[in-house]
Amino acid sequence: xxxxxxxxxxxxxxxxxxxxxxxxxxxxxxxxxxxxxxxxxxxxxxxxxxxxxxxxxxxxxxxxxxxxxxxxxxxxxxxxxxxxxxxxxxxxxxxxxxxxxxxxxxxxxxxxxxxxxxxxxxx
Amino acid sequence: xxxxxxxxxxxxxxxxxxxxxxxxxxxxxxxxxxxxxxxxxxxxxxxxxxxxxxxxxxxxxxxxxxxxxxxxxxxxxxxxxxxxxxxxxxxxxxxxxxxxxxxxxxxxxxxxxxxxxxxxxxxxxxxxxx
Numbered sequence: 333x334x335x336x337x338x339x340x341x342x343x344x345x346x347x348x349x350x351x352x353x354x355x356x357x358x359x360x361x362x363x364x365x366x367x368x369x370x371x372x373x374x375x376x377x378x379x380x381x382x383x384x385x386x387x388x389x390x391x392x393x394x395x396x397x398x399x400x401x402x403x404x405x406x407x408x409x410x411x412x413x414x415x416x417x418x419x420x421x422x423x424x425x426x427x428x429x430x431x432x433x434x435x436x437x438x439x440x441x442x443x444x445x446x447x448x449x450x451x452x453x454x455x
Numbered sequence: 456x457x458x459x460x461x462x463x464x465x466x467x468x469x470x471x472x473x474x475x476x477x478x479x480x481x482x483x484x485x486x487x488x489x490x491x492x493x494x495x496x497x498x499x500x501x502x503x504x505x506x507x508x509x510x511x512x513x514x515x516x517x518x519x520x521x522x523x524x525x526x527x528x529x530x531x532x533x534x535x536x537x538x539x540x541x542x543x544x545x546x547x548x549x550x551x552x553x554x555x556x557x558x559x560x561x562x563x564x565x566x567x568x569x570x571x572x573x574x575x576x577x578x579x580x581x582x583x584x585x
Contacts, residue, residue: 359550362543369540373533376499377582380529381521384510391506400503407496414489446500452507 354413361410365403372403388453397454404446412439477564485542488535495532498525533579538571 375396379387391397412435419431473479498520505516519525545563548554554563 359547362547366540366544369536373536373578374582374585377533377578378585380502380582381517384506384513384517387506387513391503404500411489411493411496414486415493418486418490442497442500446503449500449503449507453503 354417358410358413361406361413364406365410368399368403368406371399375399391450391453394454397450400450401447404443404450408439408443408446412436415439477561481542481564481567485539485546488539488542492532492535492539495528495535498528530575530579534571534575537574537578538567541567541570541574 375390379390382390391400415435416432419428419435423431470479502516502520505513520529545554545567548563554560
């Protein structure tokens, strides 16, 4: 170990660097979702319970397909960051690391599966 | 370093010490709704996968999502997403350093609660009619 004072060891590691990156990512994704969520809710709501051919025809159209894709990307990214803070607050030690990794994997997996589905429908 | 013995220190007042307030409850609900939305989100992803798979599999998935239990999850998710959205807007307002006075914060809190009920009712009626 190097001979450093505690102060010297933490100098420059605070919010002066990337401390606000998480906050800013939540802020930008939340503003994007402010537009995407209402569009998605009414598009999905309108198609829920409708026959298969009608659902496929609707989500093959450019705007609904793009809205679904963007909502999946931004929504699960937003969820990933949100659940990260939830875990940090209530779970500690090794369990915390495992939970954060597991929920990050789940977020990206759900996002990818959803994107594959909408691509297959639309193209 | 991680194995250092924890000294017995006094604990500062926290959740179970303070009396519940509108600001604290509405804040906790933001976290609960945001994370609980995972259930509805996964169900929606599955519904899209089914639509991409085959008409038969879609009929099965759509029947599950529109069953009484599916309807309950979807209606709950509808309220959760509106609540989380309005509470998010409140945070976007607060981030600018405005609306933090006690009276204004209370008004914003009730606006989020009643607004979420209103948006849920109106959007559910619109969706059913579509």
